[in-house]
Amino acid sequence: MTDIKDMKVWFVTGSQHLYGPKTLQQVDVDSSKIVDGLNASGKLPVEVVFKPVVKTPDEILNICVEASADKNCIGIITWMHTFSPAKMWIGGLKALSKPYMHLHTQFNRDLPWSEIDMDYMNLHQSAHGGREYGFINARMRKNRKVVVGHWQDENVQTQVGNWVRTAIGWADSQGLKVARFGDNMREVAVTEGDKVEAQIKFGWQINAYGLGDLVKYIDKVTDAEVDELYKEYEQEYAVAENCKPGGEYHENVRVQARYEIALKRFMVDGNFKAFTTNFENLTGLSQLPGLASQRLMAAGYGFGAEGDWKQAALLRIVKTMSEGMKGGSSFMEDYTYHLDPANEAVLGAHMLEICPSIAAKKPRLEVQPLGIGGKDAPARLIFESETGDAMNVTMIDMGNRFRIIVNTLDVIEPLDTMPKLPVASAFWKTHPNLADGAAAWIYAGGTHHSVFTLALTPDFIETFAEYADIEFVIIGKDTKVPEFKKELKWNEVYYMLAKGL
Structure with a gap:
């Protein structure tokens, strides 16, 4: 940190x-x-x-x-x-x-x-x-x-x-350096953006590196270093039996340990504070970094999947603001809905990369198939989030400006067990309700990726947006979609006119 x-x-x-x-x-x-x-x-x-x-x-x-x-x-x-x-x-x-x-x-x-x-x-x-x-x-x-x-x-x-x-x-x-391993996921819109304008507005330095640059670091990691890091895994997590020494997937875990050590050294050597990966670009890697990315987030680094550098940088800043506070923060994705009219909610997750700083209990370390990308099954930490007040924060590039969107949430206990879910997750009620909250998010252009935090409140993000002189909108308990749509139109007019003032 x-x-x-x-x-x-x-x-x-x-x-x-x-x-x-x-x-x-x-x-x-x-x-x-x-x-x-x-x-x-x-x-x-x-x-x-x-x-x-x-x-x-x-x-x-x-x-x-x-x-x-x-x-x-x-x-x-x-x-x-x-x-x-x-x-x-x-x-x-x-x-x-x-x-x-x-x-x-x-x-x-x-x-x-x-x-x-x-x-x-x-x-x-x-x-x-x-x-x-x-x-x-x-x-x-x-x-x-x-x-x-x-x-x-x-x-x-x-x-x-x-x-x-x-x-x-x-x-x-100011000067926050983001390492992009590979490029953005092909044909995805929201992970794109103006990196030059981001450096002007926020001070971010966003540069891409070939996977070969990381592989050079991976190749230098010794077996002894991997052994030592694995001992740390045994102490911190509930390691599945088939992931322990002699188990079917122990080597898969060791691969992630090797990635973690290499990624950390790459970040330290280049003074990077955030990074992105992309499952479509894994040349030279046998797995997508899963456990490795989760642990680096827990250590304070920002992360964005599929090349999403905006959320990677934003996550780093949220972690920095909340250092020492109760509650964790993670890269997140609205993954799937529970649409029971009496109890609508969202299951947030990602393929692998959810930060264990939000975990309610000791995470389980398991190896599960990824089901996408055509690589070996990666090790990952599986857990459910702490409950309480939270928010999702995202940043988008509107062409003539950046927009930060905040949606406040109530994180609740899952309504039932999910024994087959192979990823970490959070279960939440969206404000003001699922239908209006999701509609407002979509009207605003909110991404499927976000920064999820149990530590901060919207005023932190609003003040940050004011420093950068960028647009800020909030979807909360009192949001009315018709009024929110008007706010977006008013903002459009303001930022068009402000460019000429």
């Missing part, structure tokens, strides 16, 4: 010289206490760093330039303790290349009813200082996060922490 220990968020407070040195000293003291409170809250995954109050256009420009150049700074939190004339912020906001948040709070929660005087009013001006600052952001068409409430409120701290996690994901997105 991403090493976040050196990542920092800067806390920048705006004011002006008009109030005099005593007030400005108090602004610094109060700002420092807010920083200490956020750091002590346990809601933020990285440290917030206090920066002295900024009072002039030059000070604001300098702090924004410094933040943009500092490799450890992933974003800034801005707060207007007093009134801070917003023309002072124009140069700095133009220069700032990192995500930022407007924390609209004030130091004291309650009014001091019996003691309030003009000195108090001059110091505690966040209510209208924040509006002045908000105007210039709107005037400059800046995408930013606004969080409103008292800084000691747990809900506010949680919102700040969520924004920080999205900033971590955005930082990881």
